[in-house]
Amino acid sequence: MKNMKPRLKVREQEAVERNNNFLEVALGYSLEEAKQEALRCIQCKNPRCVQACPVRVKIPEFIKLLLEDALDESFETIYDDNILPSICGRVCPQESQCEGACILGIKAEPVNIGALERFVGDYGMDKDLADKPVPASNGIKVAVVGSGPAGLANAASLRRKGYDVTIFEALHDYGGVLKYGIPDFRLPKDIVTNEIDNLKKMGVTFVKNAVIGKSITIDQLKEEGYESIFIGSGAGLPSSLGIPGENLSGVYFANEFLTRVNLMKARAVPDSLTPVKLGDNVAVVGGGNVAMDAARTAKRLGAKNVFILYRRDRKSLPARLDEIHHAEEEGIDLRLLQNPVELTGEDRIVKQVKVEIMKLGEPDSSGRQRPLPTGKYKTYDIDNIIISIGQKPNPIIKDNTAGLDTQPWGGIITDEYQMTSVEGVFAGGDVVTGAATVILAMGAGKDAAHHMDEYLKNKHARTS
Amino acid sequence: MYKIVDKKSYNQDVDWMLVEAPLVARNAKPGHFVILRVDVDGERIPLTIAGIDGNNVEIIYQKMGYSTKLLGEKNVGDTIEDFVGPLGQAAHIRDKKHVIGVAGGVGSAPLLPQLRAYKEQGAKVSVILGGRTKDYVILKKEYEAFCDHVHITTDDGSAGQKGFVTDALNPLLESDDTIDHVIAIGPVIMMKFVTEMAKKHDRSIDVSLNPIMIDGTGMCGNCRVTIDDKTYFACIDGPDFPGEHVDFDELMSRQNFYKDEEHACKLRLKKQ
Ligand SMILES: Cc1cc2nc3c(=O)[nH]c(=O)nc-3n(C[C@H](O)[C@H](O)[C@H](O)COP(=O)(O)OP(=O)(O)OC[C@H]3O[C@@H](n4cnc5c(N)ncnc54)[C@H](O)[C@@H]3O)c2cc1C
Ligand SMILES: Cc1cc2nc3c(=O)[nH]c(=O)nc-3n(C[C@H](O)[C@H](O)[C@H](O)COP(=O)(O)OP(=O)(O)OC[C@H]3O[C@@H](n4cnc5c(N)ncnc54)[C@H](O)[C@@H]3O)c2cc1C
Ligand code: SF4
Ligand code: SF4
Ligand code: FES
Numbered sequence: 001m002k003n004m005k006p007r008l009k010v011r012e013q014e015a016v017e018r019n020n021n022f023l024e025v026a027l028g029y030s031l032e033e034a035k036q037e038a039l040r041c042i043q044c045k046n047p048r049c050v051q052a053c054p055v056r057v058k059i060p061e062f063i064k065l066l067l068e069d070a071l072d073e074s075f076e077t078i079y080d081d082n083i084l085p086s087i088c089g090r091v092c093p094q095e096s097q098c099e100g101a102c103i104l105g106i107k108a109e110p111v112n113i114g115a116l117e118r119f120v121g122d123y124g125m126d127k128d129l130a131d132k133p134v135p136a137s138n139g140i141k142v143a144v145v146g147s148g149p150a151g152l153a154n155a156a157s158l159r160r161k162g163y164d165v166t167i168f169e170a171l172h173d174y175g176g177v178l179k180y181g182i183p184d185f186r187l188p189k190d191i192v193t194n195e196i197d198n199l200k201k202m203g204v205t206f207v208k209n210a211v212i213g214k215s216i217t218i219d220q221l222k223e224e225g226y227e228s229i230f231i232g233s234g235a236g237l238p239s240s241l242g243i244p245g246e247n248l249s250g251v252y253f254a255n256e257f258l259t260r261v262n263l264m265k266a267r268a269v270p271d272s273l274t275p276v277k278l279g280d281n282v283a284v285v286g287g288g289n290v291a292m293d294a295a296r297t298a299k300r301l302g303a304k305n306v307f308i309l310y311r312r313d314r315k316s317l318p319a320r321l322d323e324i325h326h327a328e329e330e331g332i333d334l335r336l337l338q339n340p341v342e343l344t345g346e347d348r349i350v351k352q353v354k355v356e357i358m359k360l361g362e363p364d365s366s367g368r369q370r371p372l373p374t375g376k377y378k379t380y381d382i383d384n385i386i387i388s389i390g391q392k393p394n395p396i397i398k399d400n401t402a403g404l405d406t407q408p409w410g411g412i413i414t415d416e417y418q419m420t421s422v423e424g425v426f427a428g429g430d431v432v433t434g435a436a437t438v439i440l441a442m443g444a445g446k447d448a449a450h451h452m453d454e455y456l457k458n459k460h461a462r463t464s
Numbered sequence: 465m466y467k468i469v470d471k472k473s474y475n476q477d478v479d480w481m482l483v484e485a486p487l488v489a490r491n492a493k494p495g496h497f498v499i500l501r502v503d504v505d506g507e508r509i510p511l512t513i514a515g516i517d518g519n520n521v522e523i524i525y526q527k528m529g530y531s532t533k534l535l536g537e538k539n540v541g542d543t544i545e546d547f548v549g550p551l552g553q554a555a556h557i558r559d560k561k562h563v564i565g566v567a568g569g570v571g572s573a574p575l576l577p578q579l580r581a582y583k584e585q586g587a588k589v590s591v592i593l594g595g596r597t598k599d600y601v602i603l604k605k606e607y608e609a610f611c612d613h614v615h616i617t618t619d620d621g622s623a624g625q626k627g628f629v630t631d632a633l634n635p636l637l638e639s640d641d642t643i644d645h646v647i648a649i650g651p652v653i654m655m656k657f658v659t660e661m662a663k664k665h666d667r668s669i670d671v672s673l674n675p676i677m678i679d680g681t682g683m684c685g686n687c688r689v690t691i692d693d694k695t696y697f698a699c700i701d702g703p704d705f706p707g708e709h710v711d712f713d714e715l716m717s718r719q720n721f722y723k724d725e726e727h728a729c730k731l732r733l734k735k736q
Contacts, residue, residue, distance in 0.1 A: 170681050171679060211548060215487040238685045240695060
């Protein structure tokens with residue numbers, strides 16, 4: 001590995017500039033840059049990177065094709081395993097997946113697989129390469145609940161196998177967290193819309209404003225002739241801190257804050273009908289992608305001092321590395337080992353957050369050092385606080401489906417074929433695992449399509 | 465897109481509308497609500513389902529601000545962009561003998577299907593309909609069709625008794641031992657006072673809470689309310705709750721948090 005060139009940095013918008021807009025931060029590689037970075041891959045015989053990708057994208061192959069200028073084929077190679085390359089290239093936690101395992105990472109820096117995947121994905125999107133003939137309908141109706149990455153991947157796979165697929169979405173727009181959660185400066189919304197249009201072109205039917213369990217129950221879907229159902233309803237319900245003052249005005253859950261901004265377009269203030277009220281001093285609680293997104297969004301909406309309160313240390317932050325760097329570049333202050341214990345207000349509007357200083361103890365079940373209280377406290381003046389400490393599934397489907405087994409925290413229980421306790425009903429994505437990642441949800445949707453296909457084939461073999 | 469099948473006005477501020485929405489109509493029960501967006505840039509606003517007629521859903525709305533006024537500008541044959549439901553928990557119809565409903569203004573709309581359900585279950589039902597003036601007492605005829613007693617109060621005395629709903633409720637709770645349950649639906653301040661009165665007279669009470677909502681599926685947490693020191697999401701756990709332990713002051717404060725911004729929207733409506 002002598003004479004190895006360093007990893008090629010992706011061009012970015014300057015921090016001072018991007019703090020005032022919602023345009024994408026990472027600008028991506030040009031073809032020349034992509035090829036330069038692609039040259040760094042040593043084309044391992046037993047590629048560790050592929051093993052570490054949840055959907056086993058054939059990484060050395062697509063990189064080789066890129067180098068050979070066979071871009072169409074390169075796209076197809078990725079698309080075989082991952083129908084959302086433009087999205088995953090941007091939002092996968094590469095450092096703990098593909099890139100984290102890349103052999104080059106042992107002595108130097110890993111290949112920038114994410115940026116390469118994004119480049120090839122965007123190329124394919126521009127050339128409409130995903131628009132391919134699909135088989136005619138086989139007349140068997142299947143229903144997909146939720147239009148997040150799990151539902152989209154499931155629907156695409158089933159449609160390609162010939163099924164007549166309908167996606168039911170509770171909100172007025174499709175894409176799940178990709179639309180209402182992850183901000184444009186990380187994932188421009190036209191990319192998500194493009195993926196949804198691809199599915200429409202394939203003949204997938206989309207029904208919005210349909211809350212399964214309420215508008216139609218799972219049983220009613222069966223009565224209507226849907227022979228198998230996939231539940232990909234995500235983990236939308238925000239967890240609370242459980243401390244005094246949490247219901248004061250000015251205290252947001254990240255979901256409310258981000259939904260107001262992304263789905264309801266509050267950033268077009270003062271023209272938005274669903275605005276978001278934000279003062280100068282904003283605290284964000286949590287250390288994941290959601291917290292980083294909330295903090296960076298607050299900054300872009302004009303908050304002067306935005307700081308993150310996280311009860312563990314820097315190396316335990318679960319957010320993508322890129323996002324932590326970007327947040328710091330944008331002037332967001334990380335206040336580590338600090339745990340909010342009380343919110344106080346005036347006239348029922350939040351004004352202060354009291355935090356307890358924490359120290360690190362023994363590793364806990366997650367392998368990270370457990371944060372321990374020290375009995376020392378600090379208080380900060382704030383105008384808003386945004387809570388981003390995790391999500392669990394909402395109870396609507398669980399409460400309205402007889403015989404559907406769930407975990408105590410609300411997750412749907414599935415067997416090794418991803419079937420739930422209700423025959424013919426499958427599930428995958430955040431609703432099964434709890435809040436996880438786009439690629440895991442997508443993979444679960446795709447795998448479930450395979451199991452549903454097997455199930456339906458068996459069923460029809462038995463009856464014919 | 466959801467077609468407006470029929471529409472009428474009760475007074476200059478309150479309309480009734482019938483909207484074609486089979487996916488809402490199918491499973492709707494008393495106490496459920498919808499969330500609608502008038503047009504593609506619209507905000508999501510919650511309205512109670514006032515009744516069901518085949519595939520059509522009845523709503524009754526007061527033109528309070530920008531979105532409800534915009535809705536009021538729509539006519540029969542026009543369409544509404546989004547209309548989702550039935551959301552929330554259906555009203556819990558308790559085992560009671562004599563129920564008195566107390567409605568403030570447009571609260572008489574959500575109250576109607578609930579009181580009807582009590583009547584169908586064999587309970588005696590009375591109602592107090594309160595409004596600013598005679599014009600704001602709506603659905604009187606509909607209530608008269610099935611209620612054992614209909615009492616009217618207006619702030620100015622233009623119909624029924626002059627005063628607030630509580631002025632009519634107090635003597636009834638004092639004199640009529642058979643009344644064993646109260647339901648109050650209307651402005652929060654009214655529900656707060658009716659709850660205090662019910663508590664004083666040792667009667668159980670249900671109220672219908674109306675915090676600001678966005679998604680209505682338990683995702684945003686905007687709609688949280690405190691009951692007996694515990695947090696609930698009104699869109700999935702409610703909107704109906706036993707009144708006794710509701711933190712009404714918190715609800716009022718949370719409702720008012722966007723007052724200035726709503727005012728800005730109204731100004732825009734005037735400019736147009
Ligand atoms: C702010 C934020 C930032 C994130 N950043 C990253 C990141 O950088 N990288 C990464 O990999 N992951 C990230 N994640 C996590 C990732 O987005 C999720 O793991 C993923 O979206 C889960 O996909 P899903 O399809 O299971 O559910 P979702 O994306 O949640 O989609 C579920 C859909 O189902 C709908 N639904 C719910 N209930 C019903 C019902 N009863 N009937 C009909 N429809 C229903 C919902 O409205 C929603 O549209 C982030 C999450 C958030 C919130
Ligand atoms: C479960 C529920 C059922 C309801 N049923 C009815 C009904 O049957 N008829 C009726 O006339 N009204 C009903 N409301 C109230 C109705 O939603 C509001 O009047 C409406 O949203 C006002 O919007 P606006 O833009 O016209 O007025 P604005 O000027 O924006 O607001 C006026 C007031 O309405 C409230 N409000 C504003 N936006 C929202 C929102 N997104 N969600 C909830 N409240 C909001 C606020 O308290 C505000 O001060 C209900 C509310 C809830 C939560
Ligand atoms: S899908 Fe994600 S983990 Fe897999 S190769 Fe692409 S960026 Fe890496
Ligand atoms: S591990 Fe790294 S060098 Fe090896 S094939 Fe994968 S990307 Fe290329
Ligand atoms: S309205 Fe969003 S959680 Fe209830």
